[in-house]
Amino acid sequence: MNAPFRPAGADASALPVLKVLIAAPRGFCAGVDRAIEIVERALEKYGAPVYVRHEIVHNRYVVDGLKAQGAIFVEELDEVPDNAPVVFSAHGVPKSVPAEADRRQLLYVDATCPLVSKVHRQAERQIEKGQHIVFIGHAGHPEVIGTMGQVPGGMITLVETIEDVASLGFGPDTPLSFLTQTTLSVDDTRDIVAALQARYPHIVAPRAEDICYATSNRQAAVKKIAPASDLVLVIGAPNSSNSLRLVEVAERLGTSARLIQRSSEIEPEWLDGIGTLGLTAGASAPETLVREVIARLSQWRQIEEEPVIVTEEQMTFKLPRQLAN
């Protein structure tokens, strides 16, 4: 049965109720806020065009907004002309990238999230101490490429799963440490770390958890809304690691979940038989897209929004010196 449709201005109370459990925290984290502000300030200070190496954050709406202001997005530095400023994305870059920028005397600004940079510094320290690093992350993700590129090849080994841990070939005397990507599943990572510690009891853990506060808070909020929801919608991009993890969290609790980039993807049939909908947004998805989803849902249903707050976030990060005031 197709959901009734409400033309603009018609009486919403005639429509069936849809309770929307809206997760908090959701959406932008401090690292994303900072990265976007870096591009905007670079445009103000240097004028357009400003080049950005990789999507500044994994969100098309954000990227299109910055393109409209004069940003040009590229994947590699060889696409940046010699006299143009370039910003490195929030996900971080291998050491070879600033080295190449220095060699070419490019003006660059690094928008790597400070919590990713912290992992980079830990990697350097662990290598200085003579430890081989086992890095837990998703192959091919730009943050993984960036973090693995902080240390010489052959000194860091990627594992994605417990099965990867079982096939590691280190002897019992190899000095080992581990680090992780910032946007992993909290639950999967706990299991992978346990498998590593079981095989290599001497492996050195990071000083503090590498999974960032925003990732773990957004997962905790989905754990709260999913059991009470008939369907969870996650606003985020298919290449956004932290957003994909939110879909997984809901599904593992037995609730169907869909990743959407924009409200226009929502089909009215998705609401058939749905009384309670969970709604959240990945760390790179702006709040305006959440409001857009609520507006679309209200074409078919009388929306009763209920915020579900697991914690309040206060984190902010300073801008790089080049762009601070």
Ligand code: 2E6
């Ligand atoms: C940088 C590091 C972590 O795919 P991922 O979740 O890493 O990235 P975005 O851009 O979706 O989220 C923000 C971010 C930036 N997270």
Ligand code: F3S
């Ligand atoms: Fe940084 Fe975590 Fe956001 S690593 S960019 S605070 S998702």
